[in-house]
Amino acid sequence: MAYFRRFDYPAPDPAILARLTEEQRQMQERIVIQKPDFDLKLIAGCDSSFIGEDTILSVFILLTYPELEVVEKVWHHGPVELPYIPGFLAFREAPNLLKTYEKLEQKPDLIMVDGHGISHPRRLGIATHLGLHLNKPTMGVAKKVLVGKYKEPAAIKGSVSPLIYKDDIIANVLRTKDNIKPVFVSPGHLMDLESATSIALACATKYKLPEPTRLADHYAAVFKSEVK
DNA sequence: GCGACAG
DNA sequence: ATCTTGTCGC
Numbered sequence: 388m389a390y391f392r393r394f395d396y397p398a399p400d401p402a403i404l405a406r407l408t409e410e411q412r413q414m415q416e417r418i419v420i421q422k423p424d425f426d427l428k429l430i431a432g433c434d435s436s437f438i439g440e441d442t443i444l445s446v447f448i449l450l451t452y453p454e455l456e457v458v459e460k461v462w463h464h465g466p467v468e469l470p471y472i473p474g475f476l477a478f479r480e481a482p483n484l485l486k487t488y489e490k491l492e493q494k495p496d497l498i499m500v501d502g503h504g505i506s507h508p509r510r511l512g513i514a515t516h517l518g519l520h521l522n523k524p525t526m527g528v529a530k531k532v533l534v535g536k537y538k539e540p541a542a543i544k545g546s547v548s549p550l551i552y553k554d555d556i557i558a559n560v561l562r563t564k565d566n567i568k569p570v571f572v573s574p575g576h577l578m579d580l581e582s583a584t585s586i587a588l589a590c591a592t593k594y595k596l597p598e599p600t601r602l603a604d605h606y607a608a609v610f611k612s613e614v615k
Numbered sequence: 616g617c618g619a620c621a622g
Numbered sequence: 623a624t625c626t627t628g629t630c631g632c
Contacts, residue, residue, distance in 0.1 A: 435622075437623055471623070473620040480622070480623095502621045512621070533621045566632085571621085 399472055407475050411511040414519055418510060422579050423497065423524045427452045427586070431495035432599025433487070435480050436607040443467045443480060444611050445487040448603045449495055453589055455598045461490040462610045473533065474508055477516035485520060496524065497578070497586070499599040503527045504575035504583070506550055506558035508534050518576025525575030526583035527558075528600050532571055542566050545588060559584045563591035570595065 430452045435445040442464055449459035463486045469479045503512030504527035514527030535552035537560045544565050550558040550573075558573035561584060572587045574580050590597035596604065 435623080437622095440624095443623095471622060473622090476622055507621080527621085529621050531621060532619095534619085 399470065404472070404475070407478055408509070411509045414516070415510055417519055418505065418515055419577050420505065420574050420579055421577065423577060423582050425496040425524060427496050429458070429493060429495040429497075430586070430590070430599055431491070431498045432501075432597075432601075432603035433484055433498060434501045434600065434603035434607045435484065436611050437467075438464065438611060438614060441467050443483045444607060444614065445480070445483045446603050446607045446610060447484075447487050447491055448599060448606060449491060449493060450599055450602070452496075452586075455590060455592070457602060459491060459493060460606055461487060462606070463487040463490060464614065476502060477511065477513040481513060481516050481520065484517060488521065494523075498523060498525045498575075499587070499590070499597060500525055500527050500575060501529070501600050501603065503529045503533050503558070503571065504573035504578070506533060506535060506552070506571060506573040510557075512573065512575070514573070514575030518578070522577075524577040526578050526586065527571075527573045527575050528587055528597055529558075529571040529573075530568075530596075540569055544591070547584060556580065561587055563588065563597065564593070564595050567595045570597075 444464035446462040500514035504514035518525030535550040540546035540548035546562040548560045549556040
């Protein structure tokens with residue numbers, strides 16, 4: 388099939404995809420999109436990288452808000468069970484991310500995830516998936532679109548444009564830096580689009596990626612080189 | 616039927 | 623995600 392001509396993986400068992408799709412359909416009913424009720428003091432960023440083909444290394448970074456100073460960073464690595472399949476990323480990466488999260492001594496008020504929240508075919512991007520498992524507010528910041536259409540936002544930092552999918556606004560395409568490709572911001576769970584967008588912008592200092600995600604990405608590479 | 620497709 | 627050189631622009 389189309390997915391697996393692009394990646395060197397064998398076609399996934401249709402029965403397994405059907406089971407995972409059904410699992411997402413059930414989780415879908417528990418998603419809560421609302422104005423967050425927290426007093427944001429600690430925000431987390433998380434990201435994963437791979438060591439070889441079947442070992443995943445994840446990191447969680449804890450930052451103060453709005454100062455954005457790092458107060459904690461943890462990592463964990465382990466085997467992955469599934470190949471990457473568009474639309475099913477969480478089943479591949481969430482297990483190790485959850486184990487990494489447990490290592491945090493303090494817990495964040497909000498988690499910023501690298502990837503989509505509800506801007507997903509079944510509203511179950513990895514940010515939403517993690518939020519449901521942790522019963523914690525989450526939001527997604529992705530570098531590329533998964534589903535939906537949009538018009539390019541203006542070239543200056545702070546410009547936004549809606550990402551539309553089946554007549555719904557599922558994310559905001561946000562310019563976090565002048566003349567640099569925008570990012571896709573969506574609520575994950577216990578969060579709403581407007582709050583997620585303003586927080587992403589507040590975390591955008593001088594780089595394209597908001598600090599929680601950028602630093603998680605950075606440390607993922609650092610820890611990876613230490614393990615190798 | 617032909618593309619598109621987070622990390 | 624990962625493999626990888628030079629190159630264009632601020």
